Amino acid sequence: MSVSAASSRLPGTVAIGRRRVSVELKQFFRDRNSAVFNFAFPMVLLVIFGSVFGGQEVAPGISFAQYFVAGMIASGVLYTSFQNLAIAIPLEREDGTLKRLQGTPMPKASYFIGKAATVFVTYGAQVVILVAVGVAFYDIRLPSTALQWFTFLWASVLGLIACTLCGLAFSVVPKTGRGASAVVTPIVLVLQFTSGVFFVFTQLPQWMQVFSSLFPLKWLAQAMRSVFLPDSAAAGEVSGSWELGLCAGMLALWCVIGLVLALVFFRWTKQGTT
Amino acid sequence: MSVRDVRKSYGDLHALDGATFSIEMGECFALLGPNGAGKTTITEILEGYRRRDSGEAQVLGIDPARGDRVWRSQLGIVLQTDRDLGDLTVAEAVRHFAGYYPDPRDPDDVIDSVGLTSKRRSRNEKLSGGQRRRLDVALGLIGRPRVLFLDEPTTGFDPEARREFWTLIDGLKAEGTTILLTTHYLEEAQHLADRVAVISRGRVLACDTPDRLGGRERSSARVSWIEDGVRVETQTMSPTTVVLELAQRLGGDVPGLEVHRETLEDIYLSMLDDDRDEEAGESA
Numbered sequence: 247m248s249v250s251a252a253s254s255r256l257p258g259t260v261a262i263g264r265r266r267v268s269v270e271l272k273q274f275f276r277d278r279n280s281a282v283f284n285f286a287f288p289m290v291l292l293v294i295f296g297s298v299f300g301g302q303e304v305a306p307g308i309s310f311a312q313y314f315v316a317g318m319i320a321s322g323v324l325y326t327s328f329q330n331l332a333i334a335i336p337l338e339r340e341d342g343t344l345k346r347l348q349g350t351p352m353p354k355a356s357y358f359i360g361k362a363a364t365v366f367v368t369y370g371a372q373v374v375i376l377v378a379v380g381v382a383f384y385d386i387r388l389p390s391t392a393l394q395w396f397t398f399l400w401a402s403v404l405g406l407i408a409c410t411l412c413g414l415a416f417s418v419v420p421k422t423g424r425g426a427s428a429v430v431t432p433i434v435l436v437l438q439f440t441s442g443v444f445f446v447f448t449q450l451p452q453w454m455q456v457f458s459s460l461f462p463l464k465w466l467a468q469a470m471r472s473v474f475l476p477d478s479a480a481a482g483e484v485s486g487s488w489e490l491g492l493c494a495g496m497l498a499l500w501c502v503i504g505l506v507l508a509l510v511f512f513r514w515t516k517q518g519t520t
Numbered sequence: 521m522s523v524r525d526v527r528k529s530y531g532d533l534h535a536l537d538g539a540t541f542s543i544e545m546g547e548c549f550a551l552l553g554p555n556g557a558g559k560t561t562i563t564e565i566l567e568g569y570r571r572r573d574s575g576e577a578q579v580l581g582i583d584p585a586r587g588d589r590v591w592r593s594q595l596g597i598v599l600q601t602d603r604d605l606g607d608l609t610v611a612e613a614v615r616h617f618a619g620y621y622p623d624p625r626d627p628d629d630v631i632d633s634v635g636l637t638s639k640r641r642s643r644n645e646k647l648s649g650g651q652r653r654r655l656d657v658a659l660g661l662i663g664r665p666r667v668l669f670l671d672e673p674t675t676g677f678d679p680e681a682r683r684e685f686w687t688l689i690d691g692l693k694a695e696g697t698t699i700l701l702t703t704h705y706l707e708e709a710q711h712l713a714d715r716v717a718v719i720s721r722g723r724v725l726a727c728d729t730p731d732r733l734g735g736r737e738r739s740s741a742r743v744s745w746i747e748d749g750v751r752v753e754t755q756t757m758s759p760t761t762v763v764l765e766l767a768q769r770l771g772g773d774v775p776g777l778e779v780h781r782e783t784l785e786d787i788y789l790s791m792l793d794d795d796r797d798e799e800a801g802e803s804a
């Protein structure tokens with residue numbers, strides 16, 4: 247077999263990528279831990295917060311539940327991309343998944359295609375579940391204007407890209423697969439507390455607001471509030487407006503930061519082959 | 521496939537200290553050696569997983585440190601410790617990896633050849649240790665490799681499964697697959713390998729066919745038999761002559777006849793003993 251004949255018949259990056267998507271999704275949905283983490287946990291949070299504070303109003307005519315759903319959908323971006331990958335990849339590095347793949351002719355890009363697609367699919371599923379529970383039990387109103395749906399789309403996509411790249415980079419931090427969730431989950435929780443998910447953002451101390459403004463979740467949550475709250479609620483934001491341009495800019499900046507971090511830090515094996 | 525004077529250190533530890541050997545196309549070559557001898561290091565250098573510090577290495581005419589996708593598509597790799605793919609079934613895993621290669625084997629045939637047909641719909645996490653190893657072997661074979669790396673493939677197999685595995689490898693050899701095997705089992709090397717290299721402390725101590733390793737074919741044999749109800753034995757360089765004489769003297773079938781040559785294991789162990797003495801001498 248001549249080399250050129252073999253290379254012309256090698257399956258392409260996209261074809262193998264498609265196969266990766268299918269096995270990644272199969273593995274994801276068959277793994278009970280990831281199902282609980284990604285679907286049951288956000289739902290339970292919504293039920294708890296919705297039941298305790300749901301009736302209270304954060305502004306005239308706006309229930310806390312409505313405010314909270316926006317924050318949980320923003321959190322969903324972080325769960326399905328950053329948290330998921332930063333926990334799953336250390337396990338894959340440990341159980342031999344990545345080493346096996348490295349020993350095959352799979353193009354590395356195909357692996358990332360598989361991961362990214364899993365992130366987008368699980369995020370979609372999570373949004374559907376959260377909105378369904380919100381509508382069924384807490385009177386959540388869906389976005390009403392085309393502009394709001396458009397904001398939902400770009401905020402989701404930019405946020406998922408940024409947090410996926412950060413998740414790839416952060417996957418080198420946990421020293422063991424088993425310890426990964428203990429390292430990753432607190433980071434997500436702290437961001438949720440400080441970014442206006444569990445509490446109304448303007449009620450947080452100044453230093454906390456400044457801190458969380460450095461990270462994407464604050465901007466994602468703000469953009470999602472513009473989607474789920476009526477336009478009049480913009481007056482309740484720090485600057486008195488949704489600052490959608492700034493939200494998009496910060497998320498885009500985090501896409502760039504994430505890309506650089508992933509390129510510099512991502513490793514296939516513990517020994518450190520790139 | 522060849523390595524010449526390959527060295528690799530991890531800090532002060534010289535994992536490979538000038539290893540040299542070459543493997544012909546179509547040959548089955550076994551690396552024998554105690555744990556920590558450098559078997560896995562050298563295998564992983566040839567597989568392209570690790571970089572050598574110095575020396576030369578070639579697999580299919582290409583430096584493994586610079587192997588591309590075309591090169592990889594001609595290798596099959598069976599690693600030592602894999603627990604991945606637990607949530608997929610045997611058939612799903614084998615079919616998935618078939619899609620990575622330009623000219624894969626038929627997934628069902630491969631599953632059948634490793635004896636997992638009855639388990640094809642089982643989740644991989646439910647497989648026993650031996651079945652799991654056979655799945656790893658199936659994934660190593662699926663791409664129709666020209667070169668197959670087997671790192672301790674039969675660890676945890678029962679004797680029957682090991683025999684079946686040997687038959688499988690014999691079949692691959694017959695098809696002309698080049699095989700690099702590392703193993704702890706001398707019997708396995710004896711059965712499968714065309715040539716054997718004994719490795720210790722990162723160097724090749726000896727490299728020859730299993731029958732000739734360490735001058736085995738020239739060593740003396742022990743002949744023993746039962747005469748007047750007592751077992752008698754003698755060491756000889758010409759066991760055939762001894763047996764012929766016995767048959768004549770005792771008139772026909774010699775009771776309890778045994779002819780024993782040094783086994784590969786005897787040779788291997790005495791080589792490692794000598795090497796250990798040498799190591800003690802060096803550090804003194």
